[in-house]
Amino acid sequence: MKEMLDRMAKDLARIRKNKPLIHHITNYVVMNETANATLCIGALPIMAHAKEEVEEMVVAAGALLLNLGTLTPELVDSMILAAKKANELGIPVVLDPVGAGATALRTSASTRLFAETKVDIVRGNIAEICALIGRRAEIKGVEALSDLEGAEEVAKEMSKTKGCTTAITGKIDIVSDGTRIALIENGHSMLRTVSGTGCMATTIVAAFAAAEEDRFLAATGGLIAFGIAGEKAAQISGPRPGTFHVCLYDALAELSEEELLSRARVRFI
Amino acid sequence: MKEMLDRMAKDLARIRKNKPLIHHITNYVVMNETANATLCIGALPIMAHAKEEVEEMVVAAGALLLNLGTLTPELVDSMILAAKKANELGIPVVLDPVGAGATALRTSASTRLFAETKVDIVRGNIAEICALIGRRAEIKGVEALSDLEGAEEVAKEMSKTKGCTTAITGKIDIVSDGTRIALIENGHSMLRTVSGTGCMATTIVAAFAAAEEDRFLAATGGLIAFGIAGEKAAQISGPRPGTFHVCLYDALAELSEEELLSRARVRFI
């Protein structure tokens, strides 16, 4: 485990040294927030979604992030084009299936992405991941209402059937590549008081994926880093969500390799 | 009056207990800001505007909010679809006619919404509301330049002719359902220094509408709550708009039922 954490700390250093470009095709609610999270962790954001330019833009990227919030059919087409080009070039594709299960548009977009392209990492809540493998879960809009029993099994099943690494975030975050499982206890309840923190978590995972070939370690490292930032932010903000939001960026920028090592609360099973 | 305020305080408690979903079809400037305002008052935001999914999404909503900023003809079509479904299901529809009167697109969208669907509550500035009933008012972009004399009459006329509850915000906020009138003196001039605070006010009204069947009380309660939050934020921020913006979220989250009762400055006439 020490070895894996050391590697994640080195990934964080590598992000900051290489400043990989993270190409986002993402929702309009969190464009600014995820761009800033990208900068804070040390990478460079580019937001571009026109079908006329996504294939050209993704060429320079270290990772491609697809986020299904505020989805339209045109955005799905752009995502497919960009993901196919990313697949060709070996650029990792990270999916945030916001609202999968809530509407047919979002569920079918997810299905199409898995059918027509290779998704390397998916990060969602339990309801969204359940929707992707045809299980039912309680959902309200884009919020999963409760952690499901057996989330580890869901993560494993998702990874095996879809050939990807799966990250399910909740009180405890779960990462699986179908074989390995990581359980992450970093994070803070204040993260639920700010819109788009799930999307930001996916952004941090994408930044790690641009620096780390092992998708399982990238997803785990990203979620540990983001969770620690949330804890640090809450220490300063207390229960105030506006202040917490500001402190979250500060904490992401300030996060050191040493802190990642000393504050990680993760078990590998 | 004490009775009505008690009921609004209970509505606030009900929002936080039931966490109603507020479905926004809104402009790209304030998507993040209104999502966060929704969370801070205790409700859950969902932003979804594709015509392919709005009818499906609104089914789970406690209120539907339509905002005409950064409007396109496609968004108007989605709003009509969503509002018709909301009408069918008895879900309150809240309209923010941003820029009505400024361009034909925005004025005609408002007209179409009132003609083809039932709008339960409209919240705008004096110029926007005047535009909806064919009166002229001085406007600059989306900003009304001055409070108009006779705003109470405008609110009444709007409510009677369109069959809705009308909220006109300005130095003094006015709410009318055609019969009753509330005059609200809560609020702060710092609210004018941050983009989208009018849109946030509408969001808070929508959250109250999800918890309160009497539209007049919902609009009044929402504007009192938002106004108090503005006052509290300004006490901390002073004249600094960036800081005020942060404090506004904190104040919304912190607002208690007791504060709503003790700080409300409202007259019913």
Next chain:
Amino acid sequence: MKEMLDRMAKDLARIRKNKPLIHHITNYVVMNETANATLCIGALPIMAHAKEEVEEMVVAAGALLLNLGTLTPELVDSMILAAKKANELGIPVVLDPVGAGATALRTSASTRLFAETKVDIVRGNIAEICALIGRRAEIKGVEALSDLEGAEEVAKEMSKTKGCTTAITGKIDIVSDGTRIALIENGHSMLRTVSGTGCMATTIVAAFAAAEEDRFLAATGGLIAFGIAGEKAAQISGPRPGTFHVCLYDALAELSEEELLSRARVRFI
């Protein structure tokens, strides 16, 4: 030089007195941020991009700002329509060619804008401006990786061949109208830690252009004002990007004519 600075200070006062409307057709990442920057400097923002309304909306504007981030072909059409109307009415057109050179869509949009309309001021980084005149520069997404030698020559060439005022921002900001050159040393490295600060700089330039007929002075005044605000914000925030972002709005709102005069670090050559 004293004379020119005095004039810029008066322009700042004029912005706050007249509150010109700045019509933005801009990208979805920074809509809220540039709207707030507009308010903080004392002007009024309007974001409107539907081709059905841009010509009607721009009529009331003191300046039109076109920003090529998150571009689509539809947005380009809207920009052309709005710019033609602005040209007719003598309203200054300010272009932010985000990502010019990165994709064909963005480069060709810039080319079309210069071919079909009169752009009064362009504000970009060195890579973007190089792309507009067919020179090559190192670029990564929308970030120029290094200041190019000979940026002054690039600014001059751009201005002469395209008939506009050119502002190239970087460690030192350069403004040229083809004859005059200003070198501005205001600014702070923290500005690179927040997404959209380049776009905000263009917004401040547009506000100055609404108050100052000499485009060269408008661009120079705007960049000095924004640079000073960045310096002041960083004094308070230190290395924390979330806090810096908040303080940047505060500093823009607080910026006085006296500070503009006393803190300006500019040379005219």
